[in-house]
Amino acid sequence: MTGYFIQAFIYLCAAVIAVPLAKRFGLGSVLGYLIAGVVIGPVVGLVGDETLDIQHFAEFGVVMMLFLVGLELEPRMLWDMRHRLLGLGGLQVALSTAIVMGVAMFFGTAWTVALAIGLIFSLSSTAIVLQTFNEKGLSRTEGGRNAFSVLLFQDIAVIPMLALIPLLALPELVSQSQQVVAEAAGHHEELSLVAGLPGWAYAMVIIAAIAAVVVGGHFLSRPLFRFVAESGVREIFTATALMLVIGIAALMSLVGLSPALGTFLAGVVLANSEFRHELESNIEPFKGLLLGLFFITVGAGIDFSVLVDNIGMVLGITLAVMVAKALVLFVLALIFRVKGSDRYLLTLSLAQAGEFGFVLLSYSVQNHVLPQDIAQVLALVVAISMFLTPGLFILFDKVILPRFEEQANEREADKIDETGSVIIAGIGRFGQIVNRLLVANGVKTVVLDHEAGQIENMRSIRIKSYFGDATRPDLLHTAGIEEAKLLVVAIDEQERAVELVEYVKHTYPHVRILARAYDRGHHYSLRCAGADFIISETYHSALTLGTQALKDLGVHPFRAEQLRETFIETETRSKEVLYKAWKENTEDSKFNATYRELFMQLEDALSDVMKADRHDKHASSERGWTPPPKGYLDAVAEMQQELDEAKPSSQ
Incomplete structure (x- = not known):
């Protein structure tokens, strides 16, 4: 038992140290987890053979991630994005897979292995790219929106890839695996509902399982969640969410399908549920920890002897993959009329391989599609391409974007x-x-x-x-x-x-x-x-919202408006004092300790003024927002006319 505690402490300590540092240096959390795994594994040697067993457990984080991806995919949103999603995203995956597969077959690789490699390298890093977009404010650019469409299609495409990969199994790898399993001690058969069934019965069981997920998710989940929510016990709702995900994953495994496929389908079904956000908030922490643990085990499992022995081949494949994907994306950007710097943003941001590549690699080895030695080399390629991604964003920020800004500035002003x-x-x-x-x-x-x-x-x-x-x-x-x-x-x-x-x-x-x-x-x-x-x-909008908040809290509307005007008057007076203090300070320390102390004193004075009761008198500003009496404008006009007529006589 002590050993498990020590191992858990090592993994968590590595994550706590490496991930914040990686994010601070702009590398992203995924690279932080990978670096943590490399340090505690190949470099220091704190973890060893147990990483493979832990990785099988941590892969459930991928199942949870696909459930959350499904929750985000409302049918209406997918329909609105259909052109970029299917066109740009679909072509990127198809062309990248075809090019990588063709090159692999040219070097004598079997077509099944080549296809698996093409699928793995066609994916990009959703975690790194979206996080970098958010940090740099690129999400709302045209290039950012198109990149998101491609990433979304890739995340969806993982589902059919997981279903396809077992069909590519190599007979010689299957026979070797069966021999090893038969000789292993404590061999036991996994539970299955479809073992030994004829083809037609197997198909019926699969259809029934998928129908159960769809129908149950649509009709049974809402009453269940409503019943649990009425209890008011938050941890039971968390348990219910985990029960749902684990139950669907178990059902898919029993019928011989990918657990990720079932949870993704369930997520899509529940995308319009009123409990969607609650499900996300409950599943997200488990998904994040398990995915982080998965990436740490990937880093810990990297064999540096393989990298040293094949350094030229690994770097060559990495550069070839990134160049090929960049060319595909650049051509598609031209076809879909992505202009200016957005074209290069789309090209460079998605040129790397992604975290799902590790998932597909592990899945391919488990299903006897890729030999272990080839999978180790490909894992190094995926990891190195992800390590190079921050450099691509730096290239975009420092070299490409300034050139387009210069061109925009050189454009002649309109007449x-x-x-x-x-x-x-x-x-x-x-x-x-x-x-x-x-x-x-x-x-x-x-x-x-x-x-x-x-x-x-x-x-x-x-x-x-x-x-x-x-x-x-x-x-x-x-x-x-x-x-x-x-x-x-x-x-x-x-x-x-x-x-x-x-x-x-x-x-x-x-x-x-x-x-x-x-x-x-x-x-x-x-x-x-x-x-x-x-x-x-934001001054007046915040003031209006604050006044409405007072009214909603039971303050009388007149009193709320009175407090609003009091706030404005006090703020105006204090603004003069603070401005003088700011102006007198040195250029390097405009907001120094003296300024902050004065600001806090004025805030205390504001609190005292707001507590005062002024029912006995009203300022002119408070009367200003009430309408004038009837005939007021006519009376003013008559008075002005009398004054104009009196001017010549007085002279």
């Missing part, structure tokens, strides 16, 4: 053929609202933005805008800055926004500047540069 009383610099989500409000009220605006894609989007919805950098003096002159009354600065880049405000205020002091600030520091910088009016982009 501005009209002027307006308001110039709007930046037509993102903030600038769009300002522009729509002004245009709807008959105000003539000139919109400038240096993002070509954003300009095209605006023109597609009939919002006239011009491509160009608003910080360029010549472009401002063409836009009519001399005659303009207002300049609205809604540029995302904080430094460029401050530079624009400073230039315009110095050169055209008559132009009133209204600016959008990203945060408090940016607000102060814009004010220091001379902006006349500054608003933080």
